[in-house]
Amino acid sequence: xxxxxxxxxxxxxxxAERTGQSIVQVNARRRLPxxxxxxxxxxxxxxxxxxxxxxxxIRIGLPGGQVVEGTxxxxxxxxxxxxxxxxxxxxxxxxxxxxxxxxxGHLALALGRPGDSVQAxxxxxxxFSHSADEHKYFAQTDVVMYPGFSGGPxxxxxGQVIGMNSSALxxxxxxxxxxxxxxxxxxxxxxxxxxxxxxLGVGVQPAHLPAAAAEHLGQRSGALVVSVEENxxxxxxxxxxxxxxxxxxxxxxxDMESLLSALGSAAVGEAANLKIVRAGQxxxxxxxxxxxx
Amino acid sequence: MNQxxxxxxxxxxxxxxDAIDRVHxxxxxxxxxxxxxxxxxxxxxxxxxxxxxxxxxRHDLKVSLPDGRRLPARLLAADPDRDLAALSVDATDLPTIxxxxxxxxxxxxxxxxxxxxxxxxxxxxxxxxxxxGDALPEMRPGRDWIAxxxHMRPGHSGGPxxxxxARLxGINTMITxxxxxxxxxxxxxxxxxxxxxxxxxxxx
Numbered sequence: 001x002x003x004x005x006x007x008x009x010x011x012x013x014x015x016a017e018r019t020g021q022s023i024v025q026v027n028a029r030r031r032l033p034x035x036x037x038x039x040x041x042x043x044x045x046x047x048x049x050x051x052x053x054x055x056x057x058i059r060i061g062l063p064g065g066q067v068v069e070g071t072x073x074x075x076x077x078x079x080x081x082x083x084x085x086x087x088x089x090x091x092x093x094x095x096x097x098x099x100x101x102x103x104x105g106h107l108a109l110a111l112g113r114p115g116d117s118v119q120a121x122x123x124x125x126x127x128f129s130h131s132a133d134e135h136k137y138f139a140q141t142d143v144v145m146y147p148g149f150s151g152g153p154x155x156x157x158x159g160q161v162i163g164m165n166s167s168a169l170x171x172x173x174x175x176x177x178x179x180x181x182x183x184x185x186x187x188x189x190x191x192x193x194x195x196x197x198x199x200l201g202v203g204v205q206p207a208h209l210p211a212a213a214a215e216h217l218g219q220r221s222g223a224l225v226v227s228v229e230e231n232x233x234x235x236x237x238x239x240x241x242x243x244x245x246x247x248x249x250x251x252x253x254x255d256m257e258s259l260l261s262a263l264g265s266a267a268v269g270e271a272a273n274l275k276i277v278r279a280g281q282x283x284x285x286x287x288x289x290x291x292x293x
Numbered sequence: 294m295n296q297x298x299x300x301x302x303x304x305x306x307x308x309x310x311d312a313i314d315r316v317h318x319x320x321x322x323x324x325x326x327x328x329x330x331x332x333x334x335x336x337x338x339x340x341x342x343x344x345x346x347x348x349x350x351r352h353d354l355k356v357s358l359p360d361g362r363r364l365p366a367r368l369l370a371a372d373p374d375r376d377l378a379a380l381s382v383d384a385t386d387l388p389t390i391x392x393x394x395x396x397x398x399x400x401x402x403x404x405x406x407x408x409x410x411x412x413x414x415x416x417x418x419x420x421x422x423x424x425x426g427d428a429l430p431e432m433r434p435g436r437d438w439i440a441x442x443x444h445m446r447p448g449h450s451g452g453p454x455x456x457x458x459a460r461l462x463g464i465n466t467m468i469t470x471x472x473x474x475x476x477x478x479x480x481x482x483x484x485x486x487x488x489x490x491x492x493x494x495x496x497x
Contacts, residue, residue, distance in 0.1 A: 005308035009403035016401030
């Protein structure tokens with residue numbers, strides 16, 4: 001017998017133990033506690049939105065056994081992310097994996113701390129799903145989501161965090177919100193207490209472009225403006241019914257979904273370039289992105 | 294893939310198969326007239342451990358040894374609360390399993406469970422330890438368990454749970470779903486045997 005299996009086994013246990021230093025217990029619901037990940041050394045914790053039923057006096061169990069109180073900073077149900085602030089300091093921040101480093105077939109450990117000690121399950125990365133909104137990067141895995149694992153990290157074999165696990169995003173499927181989505185959502189929640197999504201104030205439907213414009217732009221369709229709201233960013237930018245939006249900044253717009261997606265990642269309050277087709281001609285407009293309520 | 298990686302994977306496969314070979318040498322099949330389960334040879338003079346629910350209330354116990362012999366077994370002790378039982382068969386110089394230490398169990402470590410699910414002799418499932426102790430979410434507090442992320446089935450009951458080096462760390466006992474199993478830690482088995490039978494040397 002060689003010692004490869006033992007080495008592998010020891011390495012996984014060590015990864016669980018080491019990354020466990022960045023995993024906390026989150027008591028914010030009546031039944032079983034859930035798990036959270038240390039976001040910053042000065043006491044910010046991320047966890048799953050669906051495990052946070054109370055907003056004040058949330059008890060956070062730290063890896064050393066100490067319990068501190070936390071307050072909800074904000075939550076985003078669409079990614080099942082919540083951010084909690086505590087007065088703890090000197091917490092251990094985990095290493096984060098870039099989304100590009102994670103591949104289908106990679107081994108992954110799901111870690112949780114519903115009790116005092118860290119717990120682990122093993123699986124592989126099954127698939128990725130990037131939804132219409134650019135900031136939704138999910139990894140699907142076959143890891144077992146043991147009770148209380150929601151809000152815990154999905155980690156690779158070297159202990160880098162691939163994302164945050166949730167059992168509530170899709171029934172019967174283990175999904176992890178990947179690092180880029182998590183950074184975007186948590187950043188926005190910390191800064192604004194909510195997720196800011198861009199707003200133009202137009203009603204659109206997909207429409208084919210005139211042949212000449214289609215050839216010039218290299219795309220066959222765009223978002224035909226069928227209504228413009230009063231005092232909206234679109235009206236202020238000089239957009240009219242009948243215009244066809246074909247790009248927002250670097251994002252190609254071919255239908256409503258791609259426009260929503262581009263607006264989801266657009267910086268609220270800042271000027272953006274809107275490329276349109278009007279009477280067969282391509283024009284550029286400058287629009288200040290509003291905030292969708 | 295380079296040659297080095299392929300040879301690592303081959304070694305990994307060989308390690309697993311070697312470990313299972315060793316487990317199979319001391320794995321027994323227990324039939325109770327109505328159903329069946331698995332057990333492990335603990336002592337060369339015929340001491341076998343299994344779950345109490347495998348042998349509960351039955352007197353026509355038969356044990357099939359790895360060498361093919363099928364012998365009647367005597368129930369030495371059973372503890373339904375801990376779900377452990379000790380049997381004895383009239384045999385000597387039997388191959389035993391190496392006893393491990395369940396206090397050293399770590400979340401994330403590799404484990405293999407062996408038994409006879411659906412009557413398939415010596416079938417193996419592998420996975421990792423989720424956690425251990427007496428405060429696991431799905432279990433009533435006060436009893437020690439090892440929670441496992443693997444595909445255990447009812448026929449694994451009474452069979453050995455071993456670590457990467459084929460050392461016994463638990464007795465496969467129950468499942469709470471298709472992907473989660475529970476084993477009784479081997480420390481609990483040691484305590485049970487000590488209380489039920491006295492020291493090992495007195496058992497003949």
